[in-house]
Amino acid sequence: xxxxxxxxLRGFTIGAHGATVELPSDVRSIGKWVEVLPRADLLKSAxxxxxxxxxxxxxxxxxxxxxxxxxxxxxxxxxCIKGLDRQFLGSPxxxxxxxxxxxxxxxxLHHTMAEAYxxxxxxxxxxxxxxxxxxxxxxxxCVARCLWxxxxxxxxxxxxxxxxxAGIWSAMRxxxxxxVSVKLNNHAVEDGPVQHTMRPHDLFVETAxxxxxxxxxxxxxxxxxxxxxxxxxxxxxAVCSSAAxxxxxxxxxxxxxxxxxxTGYLEFDAFFHVLTEAVxxxxxMSPILLPDGKTLPVRTALVKRxxxxxxxxSARSATRVYGEYPIDxxxxxSGVHFFAAGRIDFExxxxxxxxxxGQGISTAADWLDSGETPNHKMLEATVLDHSLGGYRLxxxxxxxxxxxxxxxVGLNGAPPGAGEPDWMLGIIRWLRYESEGAVMAGVELLTRxxxxxxxxxxxxxxxxxxxxxxxIPPLEEGLPRAFxxxxxxxxxxxxxxxxxxxxxxxxxxxxxxxxxxxxxTALAVNIDYTLLIEQN
Numbered sequence: 040x041x042x043x044x045x046x047x048l049r050g051f052t053i054g055a056h057g058a059t060v061e062l063p064s065d066v067r068s069i070g071k072w073v074e075v076l077p078r079a080d081l082l083k084s085a086x087x088x089x090x091x092x093x094x095x096x097x098x099x100x101x102x103x104x105x106x107x108x109x110x111x112x113x114x115x116x117x118x119c120i121k122g123l124d125r126q127f128l129g130s131p132x133x134x135x136x137x138x139x140x141x142x143x144x145x146x147x148l149h150h151t152m153a154e155a156y157x158x159x160x161x162x163x164x165x166x167x168x169x170x171x172x173x174x175x176x177x178x179x180x181c182v183a184r185c186l187w188x189x190x191x192x193x194x195x196x197x198x199x200x201x202x203x204x205a206g207i208w209s210a211m212r213x214x215x216x217x218x219v220s221v222k223l224n225n226h227a228v229e230d231g232p233v234q235h236t237m238r239p240h241d242l243f244v245e246t247a248x249x250x251x252x253x254x255x256x257x258x259x260x261x262x263x264x265x266x267x268x269x270x271x272x273x274x275x276x277a278v279c280s281s282a283a284x285x286x287x288x289x290x291x292x293x294x295x296x297x298x299x300x301x302t303g304y305l306e307f308d309a310f311f312h313v314l315t316e317a318v319x320x321x322x323x324m325s326p327i328l329l330p331d332g333k334t335l336p337v338r339t340a341l342v343k344r345x346x347x348x349x350x351x352x353s354a355r356s357a358t359r360v361y362g363e364y365p366i367d368x369x370x371x372x373s374g375v376h377f378f379a380a381g382r383i384d385f386e387x388x389x390x391x392x393x394x395x396x397g398q399g400i401s402t403a404a405d406w407l408d409s410g411e412t413p414n415h416k417m418l419e420a421t422v423l424d425h426s427l428g429g430y431r432l433x434x435x436x437x438x439x440x441x442x443x444x445x446x447x448v449g450l451n452g453a454p455p456g457a458g459e460p461d462w463m464l465g466i467i468r469w470l471r472y473e474s475e476g477a478v479m480a481g482v483e484l485l486t487r488x489x490x491x492x493x494x495x496x497x498x499x500x501x502x503x504x505x506x507x508x509x510x511i512p513p514l515e516e517g518l519p520r521a522f523x524x525x526x527x528x529x530x531x532x533x534x535x536x537x538x539x540x541x542x543x544x545x546x547x548x549x550x551x552x553x554x555x556x557x558x559x560t561a562l563a564v565n566i567d568y569t570l571l572i573e574q575n
Contacts, residue, residue, distance in 0.1 A: 043220035044168025046213045048161060050206050051154075069108055073115045081122045085144040088116050092151045102163025106177050109155050113184070116152055117232035120145050120191075128198060129259060133439065133472055142199060146192055150204055153188035156181045157214060170221055179239070182218045183228035186211060186242040193246060197254040197262060200470040208291045212302060215243040215278070244273040247305050250291040252348040255469035256481070257341075258444055264337055265345065268313070271329035275309035286311045286349070311349055318342045367451035367460070368420045368432065370440055372525045372568065375449035376507050377415040379462045380491035385507045389493060392538050417451075429465060429483040436476025442467055447523065447568065448482055449489070464489040464511060464523075485523075486511045490539065494522060494571075497534040505538070511570075522571040535571065 063069045072091075077083045092112065100108070123145050127138040134142060160181035164170055170178045189211050196203040218224040218239040227236050248269040254262055277283065278290070283306040290302040317325040318339060325339040369375050373385070380388050418440055420432040430450065434440050442448075446467045453461040465482035472478055490510040496503040511521040522537065 040166070041168040041220055043217045044164065047157070047168070047217040049213060050209050051157065051161065069111050073112065076115060081119055081126075082141060082144065084115075084119045085123060085141075085148060088112070088119060089144060089147050089151060092116070092148070092155055096151070096155060096158060100159075100162065102159050102161070102165065103174065103177060105155065105159040105162060106181060109152065109159060109184075110180075113152065114232045116148055120148055128195075132200065132443075133478075134199065142195065146195055146204070149188045149191045149195070153185050153192070153210070156185040156188070157210065160185065160214070160217070164221075168217070168220075170223075175221075175223065175226075178221065179218075179223045179226040180228050182214050182223055182239045183226075183230065183237050183242065185214050186239055186246075187230065187233070187237065189214075190242060190246045193250070193254075194262070194266070197249075198259045199472060200255055201472045202474065205295055206293055208293045208302075209296065211243060211246065212290060215239060216303075219278075238274075240278075241270070241273040244276050244278065244305065245269045247278075247290055248273065248276065248307060248310055251288055251305065251307065252345045253469055255471055256344070256348065256444060261341055264335065264341065267335055268327055268329070268337070269310070271331060271333070271335075272307075272310045272313060275330060277306045279304045279306050282306075284308055307349070311346070314342050314346050314349075318346065363421050363423060365419050366422050366430075366432070367417045368434075368440075369415065369417055369449040369462075370442060370446055372447050372509065372523060373507060374415040375447060375462060375464065375489065376491045376509060378417065378449065378460060379489060379509065385493075388491065389505055392493060423479075427484075429468070429481065432480050432482055434478045434480075436473075438478075440478055442470055442478060442480055444468070444470060447485075448480075450482070452487065462489050463487050464509060484514065486514060488512060492522075493538045494524065494535045495538075497536055502536060508537075510537075510539075520573045522573075524569050524571065526567055527569050 063072050076087060092109075095105075095108065123141045127134060127142045127145075130138050133139075160178060163174060163178055163181065189207055192207060193203050215224065218226075224240040224243075225238055227238055229236050245266070246269075249262070249265055252265060254265070257265060279287070280303055282304050286308045287304045287306045290305055292300065292302055296302070313327060313329070317327040317337070323339055324336050325342045327335045327337055327342070329335060369378055376388075377384060383391070418434055418438050420434045423431045423433055425431065434442075444467055448465050448467055450463045450465060451460045452463045453459060464485045466485060467480050468483045469481040470478065471480070489512075492508050492510055493505045494508045495505050506524045506526070508522050508524040511523055513520060522535070
């Protein structure tokens with residue numbers, strides 16, 4: 040038995056998962072069975088198809104027979120999945136209970152079909168892993184269908200910021216390595232139900248490239264663009280047994296994989312270079328030229344974030360401090376401003392700035408204790424680990440934080456029991472919704488101490504409207520200070536008037552107003568914030 044065939048078998052479990060729907064065992068009967076599915080009720084169809092496909096996994100078949108049965112069933116499965124996809128993909132997160140149920144059915148259908156084709160491949164090549172004569176086409180189709188359905192499980196999980204089922208990457212690696220061992224990895228396979236021709240190599244590498252850029256850090260529309268780029272560049276990238284170049288990374292692993300497990304490497308030179316060549320273009324868009332001659336217009340900010348993710352392999356190995364402890368968090372700029380200003384809303388903040396007439400503010404002022412409003416809530420999170428660059432947080436089920444990629448988040452860095460909060464500021468780079476309802480997030484730290492303030496742009500000697508803003512002192516000495524405002528400035532503003540309010544860490548020399556020169560940059564493309572960087 041070949042080593043690749045043993046890897047294909049590894050971790051494969053057979054079971055009906057409690058399913059009670061029996062699938063006919065011959066092609067003619069299964070065709071009639073499909074014809075009477077309750078097509079008008081997609082959820083009911085999904086339940087029947089899921090149960091039947093799952094039940095079939097516990098029944099013995101010849102590999103060719105199972106393959107033919109799955110090919111007969113698959114068009115109905117894909118059609119049902121397409122209908123359900125439209126009812127939950129693109130919906131606000133977290134999903135409502137009915138939409139989550141539909142998503143779970145789709146994930147289960149994809150996963151079960153992948154496992155069914157994997158078993159058909161195992162049976163087809165039993166017992167030593169050799170492909171029988173005249174069956175190479177069936178074997179190639181099994182590999183391609185299997186990898187496609189596993190890929191869809193990951194794509195939907197990433198779109199919903201959820202944890203994929205266990206063992207997906209181990210199964211994909213097993214299928215791919217077996218395809219390489221029998222020289223089927225570059226075999227083109229027609230897939231009628233999804234109207235696409237695919238090669239096992241391209242499917243596997245495309246999925247691995249997407250995983251490499253940390254898909255939980257992007258919105259669904261951004262993921263769709265990343266998938267297009269990865270699909271276009273997959274044929275130019277290679278899977279190797281060792282690091283082949285500077286732009287190589289270990290193939291993705293499952294959380295349950297043994298420490299030190301050798302998974303192989305993905306060499307992504309071509310993927311990296313097509314991004315770096317595009318990002319050099321001027322303006323807000325970076326046209327990416329794909330090998331097929333097509334040009335994909337992508338926001339420059341998105342390309343830069345992809346490149347940043349590709350370069351974080353060394354950063355992931357940086358020292359991290361593990362240990363669970365609670366921390367108070369606030370989501371959104373207005374919420375952070377409310378608490379950093381001493382629990383007062385922006386209107387009151389402005390009124391007090393006017394009343395003080397530039398005399399500075401005492402930390403004992405009577406207007407600081409205005410209480411907590413229904414719109415600005417502190418949520419307790421658990422810090423799972425952190426490094427100098429950021430935190431991995433977890434909000435337990437029931438808190439339902441309105442978190443999204445690119446949202447700013449305040450973290451109270453003061454020790455427990457301290458009278459005054461000490462607000463750090465970060466930005467959410469990735470999200471993951473856990474099955475039990477908890478939400479996990481990776482937060483990049485912007486500053487270890489932010490201050491609430493108001494600012495107004497000055498253009499041609501005319502001062503504009505006062506805007507809610509936060510001061511962001513740099514993390515490293517010698518870097519410029521920045522200011523974060525809600526919304527976008529209509530035009531470049533070379534000068535700002537900055538009005539300071541409650542500053543507990545500036546009590547020795549409080550300031551009321553200063554004028555600064557700035558340059559403007561976007562903090563995140565999907566969140567309506569503007570970052571103003573001070574010019575030296």
